[in-house]
Each structure stands twice: as C-alpha cells, then as structure tokens.
Amino acid sequence: MGDNIIRGKAFVVGNNIDTDQIIPAQYLNLVPTIKEEYVKLGSYALCGLPDEYETRYMEPDATQSRYSIIVAGTNFGCGSSREHAPISLGAAGCRIVIANSFARIFFRNCIATGEVYPVETDCDLAQRVKTGDEIEVDLDQKTITIIADGTTYAIKELGAVKEVIDAGGIFNYARNSGMIK
Amino acid sequence: MGMTITEKILARAGGRDNVVPGDNIWVNVDVLMTHDVCGPGTIGVFKREFGTDAKVWNKDGVVIIPDHYIFTEDEKCRRNVDVLREFVREQQLPHFYEPGTDSYSGVCHVTLPEKGHIRPGEVLFGTDSHTCTHGALGMFASGIGNTDAGFIMGTGKLLIKVPVMLKFIINGKLPDGVTGKDVILKIIGDLGVDGATYCAMEFAGSAIEAMSVEERMTICNMAIEAGGKSGIIAPDEKTIEYVRARTDRPFTCFFSDADAHYQKVYEYNAEDFESVVALPFSPDNVKTAKDAGDIKIDRAYIGSCTGGKLTDFMFAAKILKGRKVKVDTFLVPSTVEVEDALSKVSIEGKTLIDIFREAGCIDPAPPSCAACLGGPIDTFGRCNNGEVCVSTTNRNFPGRMGSKDSRTILASPYTAAASALTGHLTDPRCYLK
Ligand code: SF4
Numbered sequence: 169m170g171d172n173i174i175r176g177k178a179f180v181v182g183n184n185i186d187t188d189q190i191i192p193a194q195y196l197n198l199v200p201t202i203k204e205e206y207v208k209l210g211s212y213a214l215c216g217l218p219d220e221y222e223t224r225y226m227e228p229d230a231t232q233s234r235y236s237i238i239v240a241g242t243n244f245g246c247g248s249s250r251e252h253a254p255i256s257l258g259a260a261g262c263r264i265v266i267a268n269s270f271a272r273i274f275f276r277n278c279i280a281t282g283e284v285y286p287v288e289t290d291c292d293l294a295q296r297v298k299t300g301d302e303i304e305v306d307l308d309q310k311t312i313t314i315i316a317d318g319t320t321y322a323i324k325e326l327g328a329v330k331e332v333i334d335a336g337g338i339f340n341y342a343r344n345s346g347m348i349k
Numbered sequence: 350m351g352m353t354i355t356e357k358i359l360a361r362a363g364g365r366d367n368v369v370p371g372d373n374i375w376v377n378v379d380v381l382m383t384h385d386v387c388g389p390g391t392i393g394v395f396k397r398e399f400g401t402d403a404k405v406w407n408k409d410g411v412v413i414i415p416d417h418y419i420f421t422e423d424e425k426c427r428r429n430v431d432v433l434r435e436f437v438r439e440q441q442l443p444h445f446y447e448p449g450t451d452s453y454s455g456v457c458h459v460t461l462p463e464k465g466h467i468r469p470g471e472v473l474f475g476t477d478s479h480t481c482t483h484g485a486l487g488m489f490a491s492g493i494g495n496t497d498a499g500f501i502m503g504t505g506k507l508l509i510k511v512p513v514m515l516k517f518i519i520n521g522k523l524p525d526g527v528t529g530k531d532v533i534l535k536i537i538g539d540l541g542v543d544g545a546t547y548c549a550m551e552f553a554g555s556a557i558e559a560m561s562v563e564e565r566m567t568i569c570n571m572a573i574e575a576g577g578k579s580g581i582i583a584p585d586e587k588t589i590e591y592v593r594a595r596t597d598r599p600f601t602c603f604f605s606d607a608d609a610h611y612q613k614v615y616e617y618n619a620e621d622f623e624s625v626v627a628l629p630f631s632p633d634n635v636k637t638a639k640d641a642g643d644i645k646i647d648r649a650y651i652g653s654c655t656g657g658k659l660t661d662f663m664f665a666a667k668i669l670k671g672r673k674v675k676v677d678t679f680l681v682p683s684t685v686e687v688e689d690a691l692s693k694v695s696i697e698g699k700t701l702i703d704i705f706r707e708a709g710c711i712d713p714a715p716p717s718c719a720a721c722l723g724g725p726i727d728t729f730g731r732c733n734n735g736e737v738c739v740s741t742t743n744r745n746f747p748g749r750m751g752s753k754d755s756r757t758i759l760a761s762p763y764t765a766a767a768s769a770l771t772g773h774l775t776d777p778r779c780y781l782k
Contacts, residue, residue: 184542184631186746193722193749196386197418197425199432200495201393216748243543246576247746248722249478251390251494272547272578273478277494328373328510338500338508339398347375348504 174263174285175304175315176236178297179225181217183241187274189216190245190253200255207231209252210259223299225260232261237303240267241294244286245274251281258283264305266293266312266323279329282337291321351606353514355549355581358489358603362472370612372511378410379471381501384457385415387476387494389432394499405440406505412444412466413437414457419448419717423725455684455716458482458570458654462562463686465596469584470603474501479654479743481572485565486592487584487602489549492573512549512578516611519554521619526778528664529564530656530741530761532556533571534625536615538635546576548612551605556619557582562591563660570655571743574632624776626739627759630747638764638776647736649674649769650750651762652681652714653721656741659690661762665741666701668766668780669708675772678710679730681719688716710769723751732757739768 195212198205213233214225225233238244238257244267245253254277257265264285265278278286287305289312297303302315305323312321326333335341342348352360352367360368362376383391395403405411413433418426430448437445444466446454454460458479461467469487473480476498483490493507501507517536537544550572557565565582572580582588584602592600624638636642651657651665662682682688691702691713705713720730721742732738732755740750745757758774767777 184746186744188722188744188746188749193724194726197423197429197725199389199393199429201390201397216753218747218753243546243576246542247478247744249476249480249492249494250387251476251496254494269543269546271543271576273492273494273573276497280494280496280500332508338496341508342500342504347506 172307173304174237175302176263177234178237178239178299178301178303179235180239180294180297180299182294184243184246185240186247187245187250187253188247190214191250191256192216196250196252198252200252206255206259209256213256213260213262236261236263237305238262238265239294239297240265242268244270246271249273251277254278254281254283266305279332280338288324289321290324293321350610351608353551353605353609353611354487354583354603355489355514355551355579356511358470358472359511361470368511370511370513373508374511375506375508376472378474378501378505378507380410380412380466380473381498382412382414382457382461382473382475382480383498384417384477385426385429385433386417387498388413389429390495391476391498391502392432392436394496395502398499399503403503405442405502408440408442410505411442411502412461413442414446414454414460415448416456417718417722418724420715420729421725421727426725453685455682456654456657456718459658459683459687462486462566463595463684468592468596468598468600469588470601474498474507478573479570481577481580482566482570482654484572484579484581485562485569486588487582489579489581491579512547514551514611515545515548516551516553516614517617518614519552519556519617519619521556522559523556523619523622526763526781527622527624528761528763529560529567531622531625533568534627534632534635534759535622537571537575537633538625538627540575542574542631542633543576545572548577550575550577550580552580552582558585561660562587563658566658567655571632574743624761624764624778626764626774627745629745629756629758632744632759638760638774641774644758644774645737646676646739646758646768646772646774648677648679648738649765650679650720650730650738650740650742651765652679652683652719653742654683655743656762657681657683657687659687659694661741662687662691662701663694663696664762665766666696666704668763668770668777670696670699670704672708672770674709674769676769678769679720680705680710680713681730682713682716684716688713720750723749739765739774741765
C-alpha cells in the first residue's frame with residue numbers, strides 16, 4: 169500500500185455510513201476491473217451522502233477528490249458486499265479511512281483489494297477535526313496528528329491482517345506463502 | 350471443550366480437528382455464488398490474476414445467478430449479463446440461471462436453496478452480503494467482495510478468521526401475526542447495526558424449530574444487518590426434507606455441543622415478540638408497529654430475498670383477502686418458482702394472485718431484485734421521489750430503494766399488507782381473526 173506516512177485533508181462523516189451512501193446502487197453497473205469504469209466509480213464516491221453534507225466529497229465532474237483521508241465514526245461501510253465501495257474511494261484518491269470501527273465485509277474488501285487503508289482508532293477524531301483540516305497518519309508509529317494544533321492520537325494494531333496488507337492483498341499474500349503460483 | 354455448529358463446519362472445511370474464534374484458517378469452499386452486479390468484476394480479477402485462459406477450480410462449485418438488474422434498458426446492466434454468459438460458455442459452467450431463457454430463476458438467495466445448491470455442513474461464499482441467508486439450512490455461508498471471489502474461483506480456497514460465536518435462544522410460541530421478520534428486526538434493534546460485527550449468529554429454541562425453512566431463511570438473511578459474518582440454524586427434519594427434495598448429493602449435518610462456548614447467549618420468550626418495524630434510516634431503528642406513531646405511507650412493497658418468498662406472499666394474502674389496498678402495492682416474487690406458485694397456491698379456495706388482484710395490488714413484476722436496492726431509474730417499484738414505502742426488504746439506509754428523498758420502513762409481510770390497507774403504518778393483528 170505504499171508509503172507509511174499519509175498526509176492530507178480530512179473529509180469527516182458520521183456513524184453507519186453504508187455502502188449505498190458510498191456508491192449508490194445505480195452505479196453498480198460499472199465494472200471496477202475496466203479502467204474507464206474504475207475512474208467513473210471514483211467520480212461518484214460518497215455521492216449517496218444525504219444533502220446535509222454541504223461539502224461534497226467529489227466536485228461535479230471531478231475524478232479526484234481534494235480529500236485523501238476520510239474520518240468516520242462507527243461501523244463505516246456497513247451494508248452490501250459490493251467491492252465497488254472501497255474501489256470508488258480508492259479511485260477518487262482516498263488513501264485511508266480512519267474510523268472508530270468498520271463493517272466486516274468492507275474492511276475485508278479494503279484489505280483484499282489494497283485500495284484504501286482501513287485504520288481504527290478509539291479517539292473521537294470525527295469530533296475533533298472538521299472537513300478540510302489537514303492530518304497526518306504515521307502507520308509505523310501508529311499515530312494520527314492534527315496538523316493545526318499538533319495533537320496526536322493512537323491508531324489500533326491491525327492484528328493478523330497486517331501480514332496480508334503488507335503483502336499487498338490476498339493474492340500477493342498467497343503467492344508469498346507459496347499457496348498459489 | 351465442545352464446539353458450535355459453525356466451528357465444526359469450519360474445522361472440517363479447514364482440515365482440522367478443531368478451531369476457536371480468532372483462528373485464521375484456509376478453508377475449502379464448496380460453492381461460490383456470484384451475480385450480475387459483482388460477477389463481471391470477479392471474472393476480471395480472476396483473469397487478471399490467473400491468466401486469460403485460466404480455468405475455474407471446480408465447474409460444479411460455481412453458481413452464477415443474474416438477478417439484480419434484469420428487466421432494464423440500461424445498456425451497461427445488459428452488458429454485464431453478456432459478460433457472465435460469455436464466461437459461462439468459455440468455462441462450460443453447468444449452473445447458470447440465464448435471463449431470457451427457461452433457466453432464468455430470479456433472486457440468488459432464493460434460487461440457491463430452491464435449485465439444490467444449499468446443503469447442510471458445507472461452506473458457501475457469495476459476492477453478496479445476504480449470502481448469510483443459507484445458514485438457515487445448517488451450512489456456513491458468508492458474503493465477500495470480488496477480489497476474494499476471484500481468488501476462490503481460481504483456488505477453491507479462502508483465508509478466513511473464525512468468527513466469535515453468539516447464540517440466540519427463542520423458546521415458546523410466537524403470537525399470531527408475528528413472524529421471523531419481526532424476530533430478526535427485534536434482535537437487530539436490540540444489538541444495533543454493528544452489534545454482531547465479526548460474529549456468527551446462531552438461532553435456536555422451540556420458536557425457531559416451529560418455523561418453516563423459508564421463515565428461518567428470513568432470520569438468517571438479516572444477520573448481516575447486525576453486522577454478522579454469518580447466521581446459522583441447526584438442521585432438523587424440515588431442513589433435511591427440504592434439501593432432499595432438491596438434491597441427491599450427500600451432506601453431513603453438524604450440531605452444536607452442549608458445552609460449546611459462546612461469547613454471549615441471548616434468551617427470548619417467543620410470547621414477548623410483537624409486530625415491529627424499522628423506521629428510516631437504519632435497520633436497528635426498531636419500534637413496535639403499534640407504537641411507531643401515525644405514519645402515512647405512499648406505497649407498499651412485497652419482494653426481495655427477505656420478503657418475497659412464497660410464505661411471505663401467503664402472509665400478505667391472509668391480510669389482503671377480501672379487502673382493498675389504499676396505496677400502490679408492488680409485488681415482486683423473488684423467483685420464477687414463487688411466481689408460478691402465486692397462481693397455484695390458494696387460501697380458502699382463492700389463489701394468491703386472485704387475492705392480490707381483487708385487493709387492487711399492481712400486477713406482480715417478473716422475478717428479480719427490482720427496487721429492493723433502487724437500481725436503474727426504470728426499475729419496477731423504485732422510489733424515484735420522496736415516497737414513504739413500507740417494505741418487506743432488508744435495508745432502509747438513505748436512498749436504498751431509489752431517491753435519497755424516499756424513506757423505507759422495514760416490516761413483515763403482514764405489517765406491509767395491513768399498512769397498504771389503511772395507508773398508514775398499521776399493526777396487522779387487528780386484521781387477523
Ligand atoms: S433482493 Fe435485495 S437484498 Fe436480496 S440479493 Fe437482491 S438486492 Fe440484495
């Protein structure tokens with residue numbers, strides 16, 4: 169998944185952001201393994217968020233978001249198994265989602281695809297930062313720093329899946345361990 | 350120490366004597382299911398990783414069921430079905446339920462058991478989160494994404510973490526008019542939408558034993574709405590009879606040991622359950638139908654893998670018989686088999702389809718997922734504006750059934766039908782003698 173220090177602008181969302189809000193069902197006709205459709209998926213990332221979100225994750229007609237870090241509450245990515253969800257975020261330029269917790273299939277799809285880094289924290293980061301704030305995540309030190317005031321918070325250990333992430337997804341992991349050629 | 354049914358199935362699939370929650374194990378997969386939404390991406394991953402002339406690990410283990418976007422003019426949706434068709438031909442896959450032909454069936458989670466692909470003791474992964482439905486027949490079944498599915502397609506294996514075990518014991522007799530849908534909504538309301546994340550939810554007790562196989566499927570179907578990795582119910586005579594009527598394959602039944610360990614055991618009295626609904630915008634926003642307040646509805650929707658099986662239509666018909674609906678009432682049988690049964694099965698001498706017609710329901714659409722997940726703009730029953738829809742489906746997140754302005758209220762078929770009669774959210778029990 170590349171560098172171990174990720175710095176960028178945060179986009180802040182609430183609890184239980186489900187996959188229909190990340191990528192609404194009408195765009196599931198796009199096939200992520202086709203290059204142009206991958207880009208298109210990115211352009212719709214988080215477009216299902218209710219209108220209360222005045223700042224949109226994607227500007228109209230943009231293919232890249234200004235926010236490379238998503239900060240969420242609990243149960244991010246609940247709902248469907250659509251891999252289109254982490255893929256649309258990855259295609260839009262999101263590198264990392266920091267949440268208090270993730271729904272299982274979304275988390276797994278992040279790991280399997282290597283599209284975005286799913287990181288959990290116990291701190292109420294979504295309360296401490298607002299959309300547009302600059303933050304830095306250091307995956308080696310396991311810290312999150314809010315640039316404006318320099319405060320740091322811990323991220324949780326990834327546990328056994330770290331090996332899969334470090335290998336770059338399930339295919340590389342299986343190749344490294346000799347399970348497949 | 351003893352093991353749960355889930356642990357026993359995973360141990361067998363992993364070639365081990367035992368497993369405990371948290372173990373990361375490679376399991377051998379018996380069946381991989383994919384559909385038109387995730388199939389093309391899965392095939393893309395499979396070819397990218399294993400090469401363009403790679404062959405699937407076991408032709409008989411791959412089941413392809415296009416169901417989501419079938420009756421639409423949307424070009425890309427049609428293209429996706431073409432991708433599946435081409436792959437099936439190239440790989441010579443025997444289990445393809447092809448739209449536009451006699452083999453077309455409809456919603457994957459009702460097709461799988463109907464066509465004999467579900468057998469106790471086996472391991473099924475599907476590129477759909479409601480794959481957990483099939484635990485109702487005593488198997489381990491869970492939803493995955495395209496990349497994992499592409500991996501299974503080539504290897505027949507997947508690396509998984511053995512889930513934490515939760516048990517839900519429901520003893521006693523459910524009140525009349527209270528169904529499996531009410532039971533699972535109540536449990537989701539108690540647990541919250543992430544209350545069972547990473548857990549296997551096992552359902553047991555005399556109320557579960559008294560349920561039909563289809564009603565048990567409704568319960569396990571919504572395990573994912575509490576975040577569950579799987580739902581499961583021990584097989585019994587009803588399970589075996591159901592499976593035997595549909596496949597000759599041998600299978601093994603597993604049962605939880607009396608001293609199996611659960612992280613938590615929840616006990617419920619069946620008598621305490623009531624007709625409940627989940628109000629927008631979350632499946633855990635659960636209220637009893639009678640206390641939800643006076644909520645006007647614009648339409649009712651009976652369909653999906655959760656609420657579009659034959660028993661669901663029978664429940665609805667009991668309420669609608671001899672009465673008239675006040676709002677648009679959409680019916681979408683989940684499969685062709687269910688659609689056919691609507692004109693064969695009758696209640697007090699009248700077929701279900703006649704009951705629905707006389708009640709003023711809109712003629713049923715052909716089987717598919719239809720508006721359960723919104724879908725393309727021309728989808729039957731899709732909420733294109735700010736409608737309030739009482740629905741037998743499983744999710745009511747913002748925009749789930751179409752427009753972000755629409756609102757979905759999840760309910761049992763009884764409650765959906767009763768609400769269709771009054772135009773307001775209604776506890777169905779006043780219509781049951
Ligand atoms: S009916 Fe609804 S929940 Fe079931 S598989 Fe189709 S879209 Fe998913």
